[in-house]
Amino acid sequence: MSNKKLYVIVAFLIIAATILSACGPAVAPASKSVEVFSWWVGPGEADGLAAMVKVFNQQYPSISFDNAAVAGGAGTNAKAVLATRLAANDPPDSWQAHAGQETIANYVAANQVLPLDDLFASTGLNSVLPATLLPLISKDGHPYSVPVNIHRSNVMWYNSKVLTEAGVTADPKTDFATLDAFFAACDLVKAAGKICLSLGAPWTAIHLFENIMIGSMGADKWNGLWTSPPTTDWNGADVTTGIANFAKVLSYTNPDASTLSDWQTASKMVSDGDAAFNIMGDWAYGYFANAAPNGLALTPHTDFDWAVSPGTYGIFNFLSDSFVLPVGAKHPDAATDWLTVAASKAGQEAFNPLKGSICARTDCNQSLFSEYSQDAAKDWTANVVVGSLMHGVVAAPAWATSIGTAVGLFQADTTKTAEFQAALVAACATDGPCK
Numbered sequence: 001m002s003n004k005k006l007y008v009i010v011a012f013l014i015i016a017a018t019i020l021s022a023c024g025p026a027v028a029p030a031s032k033s034v035e036v037f038s039w040w041v042g043p044g045e046a047d048g049l050a051a052m053v054k055v056f057n058q059q060y061p062s063i064s065f066d067n068a069a070v071a072g073g074a075g076t077n078a079k080a081v082l083a084t085r086l087a088a089n090d091p092p093d094s095w096q097a098h099a100g101q102e103t104i105a106n107y108v109a110a111n112q113v114l115p116l117d118d119l120f121a122s123t124g125l126n127s128v129l130p131a132t133l134l135p136l137i138s139k140d141g142h143p144y145s146v147p148v149n150i151h152r153s154n155v156m157w158y159n160s161k162v163l164t165e166a167g168v169t170a171d172p173k174t175d176f177a178t179l180d181a182f183f184a185a186c187d188l189v190k191a192a193g194k195i196c197l198s199l200g201a202p203w204t205a206i207h208l209f210e211n212i213m214i215g216s217m218g219a220d221k222w223n224g225l226w227t228s229p230p231t232t233d234w235n236g237a238d239v240t241t242g243i244a245n246f247a248k249v250l251s252y253t254n255p256d257a258s259t260l261s262d263w264q265t266a267s268k269m270v271s272d273g274d275a276a277f278n279i280m281g282d283w284a285y286g287y288f289a290n291a292a293p294n295g296l297a298l299t300p301h302t303d304f305d306w307a308v309s310p311g312t313y314g315i316f317n318f319l320s321d322s323f324v325l326p327v328g329a330k331h332p333d334a335a336t337d338w339l340t341v342a343a344s345k346a347g348q349e350a351f352n353p354l355k356g357s358i359c360a361r362t363d364c365n366q367s368l369f370s371e372y373s374q375d376a377a378k379d380w381t382a383n384v385v386v387g388s389l390m391h392g393v394v395a396a397p398a399w400a401t402s403i404g405t406a407v408g409l410f411q412a413d414t415t416k417t418a419e420f421q422a423a424l425v426a427a428c429a430t431d432g433p434c435k
């Protein structure tokens with residue numbers, strides 16, 4: 001190559017480099033993936049996510065969906081992994097967060113997630129979300145997460161055959177207005193040699209605790225535990241009675257509960273005929289009814305049935321799964337596409353019938369849903385709605401964690417009622433609004 005030619009090439013390269021650098025720093029080629037973090041891995045739970053991902057893949061075929069789900073513990077395991085990643089400045093592109101204090105007092109307060117006003121405007125989500133839900137995902141008028149569903153916590157699944165064999169004539173759908181009526185049925189089941197109420201991994205005891213407290217004290221007093229300051233005294237008689245009832249309920253549970261791996265094992269004890277009842281959120285519906293291999297493919301009313309948990313007729317104890325847009329997402333555009341699907345009617349109509357939940361949106365086609373879910377949708381609008389402790393609605397994570405620790409200690413020794421109540425009082429003082 002002649003010197004002249006070489007000179008021309010070098011000059012060209014210098015000019016090109018100058019033009020490029022004037023356009024800004026070098027940008028990595030757009031990556032076509034979105035990493036979505038949840039805890040929907042287990043039987044019954046993965047189906048719903050897979051159905052929503054299918055809608056996403058249809059609408060955004062060029063973006064690959066990276067499923068970063070972490071199994072177990074109603075999110076306890078996932079949230080621990082997430083906290084480590086957030087501390088290392090390595091957020092997934094979107095993650096599952098419960099509407100309520102879990103989102104607002106945690107991720108929003110720590111400035112880890114971005115407001116979604118634009119997405120709410122472009123998807124029209126504001127006008128199709130229930131009034132109950134908007135304040136739970138908003139701060140200073142800005143929405144911070146996209147709710148995909150409404151789950152019910154206070155459902156009691158049961159096996160009619162076990163009840164009949166034990167001589168229980170009470171109908172769980174109508175005759176358990178009080179916990180005492182439920183205890184009478186449990187005495188019969190216990191005498192027949194079966195477990196009355198199956199219980200799973202440690203977090204399910206907190207799930208049980210909230211529903212027994214509500215069944216014991218009613219909606220207003222439950223709500224009063226979570227106001228700032230609480231209008232229901234943590235040191236008062238309502239909590240004392242609730243604890244006594246919880247101790248009695250625990251006496252009817254399987255002694256190996258805390259060694260079980262998650263909730264599914266306990267729910268399956270009911271459909272297997274080893275236990276009469278299981279109090280678990282309506283994700284259990286998906287597990288019972290969905291097709292194998294993820295679901296048990298059981299027939300409603302025959303293989304399993306459901307009622308509202310004892311003492312909570314007319315009350316809907318709710319939680320809502322939602323997804324956020326992190327500060328510092330690696331693929332913010334793809335994350336926004338994911339959130340757009342999560343917000344959409346198509347996404348929610350694919351997800352919820354398999355998840356056992358109802359849509360967060362109010363305009364889903366009810367004929368896509370099971371009889372169970374259609375009833376839940378009616379109750380959601382007709383009942384008194386209260387918020388779940390275990391699933392992020394009413395208490396900030398630190399407070400919920402210290403209550404959970406107290407529940408665990410009490411489960412190990414249910415004679416320690418005074419100590420348990422003192423621990424609840426202390427939890428509110430240390431991590432809640434009782435300062």
Ligand code: GAL
Pocket residue numbers: 039040045072073074075098151263281283319320321391
């Ligand atoms: C809840 C979650 C539900 C379900 C459940 C059991 O916290 O909101 O969607 O996954 O845990 O894992």
